[in-house]
Structure formats: structure tokens, C-alpha cells
Amino acid sequence: MSVKILVVDDDAEIRDVLHIYLRNEGYQVVEAEDGVKALELLRHEQFDLIILDIMMPNLDGISACLKIRENSGIPIIMLSAKGEDIDKITGLSTGGDDYMTKPFNPLELIARIKALLRRQNYASLVQPTNEGEICIDDLVINKDYHQVTVRGKEVSLTPIEFSILELLAAHRGQVFSIDKIYQKVWKEQTAFFSENTVMVHIRNIREKIEVNPRTPQYIKTVWGVGYRIDK
Structure with missing residues (x-):
């Protein structure tokens, strides 16, 4: 089709x-x-x-x-x-x-x-597995079903937002630059890249999963470098 x-x-x-x-x-x-x-x-x-x-x-x-x-x-x-x-x-x-x-x-x-x-x-196309979840405190990311729950409540993420969150959660402790996030998530080099694109998606994710987006519990900013989720 x-x-x-x-x-x-x-x-x-x-x-x-x-x-x-x-x-x-x-x-x-x-x-x-x-x-x-x-x-x-x-x-x-x-x-x-x-x-x-x-x-x-x-x-x-x-x-x-x-x-x-x-x-x-x-x-x-x-x-x-x-x-x-x-x-x-x-x-x-x-x-x-x-x-x-x-x-x-x-x-x-x-x-x-x-x-x-x-x-x-x-x-x-992703098929369910027994290892399809990433749990970080009260944040649960189900990779197989593309579902996210925070404090027991499901939150709705766009496909791009989910991919960014999954990337950071799957590599806890690793800092990803804005450029690297774009390459990994969009599967494109940065010819058409705008750093605001990634920054706005990060802000949207924080608004949905954080109690206080200004002092995030999950997605941390490493100033001058990028973003990470702590181990």
C-alpha cells in the first residue's frame, strides 16, 4: 500500500x-x-x-x-x-x-x-520482546509499544519526542550534543539542520514528563555540550 x-x-x-x-x-x-x-x-x-x-x-x-x-x-x-x-x-x-x-x-x-x-x-515494525522496557525511577519507556508512563500516568509523545527520549534513556550517563541527537533521531546529516528543532523537542518532552521542567529530574542540560539522562 x-x-x-x-x-x-x-x-x-x-x-x-x-x-x-x-x-x-x-x-x-x-x-x-x-x-x-x-x-x-x-x-x-x-x-x-x-x-x-x-x-x-x-x-x-x-x-x-x-x-x-x-x-x-x-x-x-x-x-x-x-x-x-x-x-x-x-x-x-x-x-x-x-x-x-x-x-x-x-x-x-x-x-x-x-x-x-x-x-x-x-x-x-518493532516486535514485542521481554526486554522492551526502560525504567528510570517512576519513568517507564516501553520501546516495543512506544508508550511512556510517568508516575503511573501515560503521557503522549510524538514519534520524534519518543525517539529522543529513548536515545537518552538507552545511553544513561552519556552526553549527546544537539548535532548528534539530530543525526541519531532524524537519521540525517546536518545539511538542513536547525539546533532550535532539537531544543524545542527537548523542551516539549520536559513539559510532559517533568514535575518542574525548569529543574528537570530526567533530561539534564550539560551546558555547552548537550543533554543526558543521569545513571
């Missing part, structure tokens, strides 16, 4: 361009002109990935992303004409897995789509 991608953008020309490039890669493409239509489609169809513009009428991409994240961990790439760091942080903080600024290179977008789909496919 071919990969099915939902393209959400109010600009018909951008949708047309993306449709052509995605179809050339063998992907099935469905289009929506705003967040309202996208949410309607998601209620009736299954998709493997969403390309979601931020600036749209009726329901913008930020609001749509928040609604999607209420019950879905589907990979989402945010698009925006705004390139400021605060805009990227906002897009990633609402649950986006990646962010691209318009105008963008369609080939770069394809590369990022493939990277996210690889992560998603790996998660779905």
Missing part, C-alpha cells in the same frame, strides 16, 4: 507543486485548503504524514495541529512564510515534527518526509 500524504495549504499553486513532486515519489496525495477541511478529512481517512501550512483562513495550522495532537501522533511538517526562530519554536511546540520556511526547495522537503516516514515505519 502506498504512503498517503495530506497536503494542507490555502495556496493552490503550492498544493499543485507539492502534488507533482510527491506523486513522482510514488506517494498518494490528498489536498485541503484550510484546517477545517483537513480535520474533516482526518475523521474519515487514514494518512501517513501531514504537510501543514501555518497561515490559513478559517482554521490556521497552529490550531489545526493542536487539534490533531489531541488524539494522533501522525508525523507533521509545518510550512510557513515566516522564518523567525520564534515562529519555528511555536510550530514545533504545538506538536509539529519538523518546520520549513517558504519558499522552500521541494527536494529538501522530500528528504525530510522520507526521514520522518523512516522513523514512523521503524516504530510500527
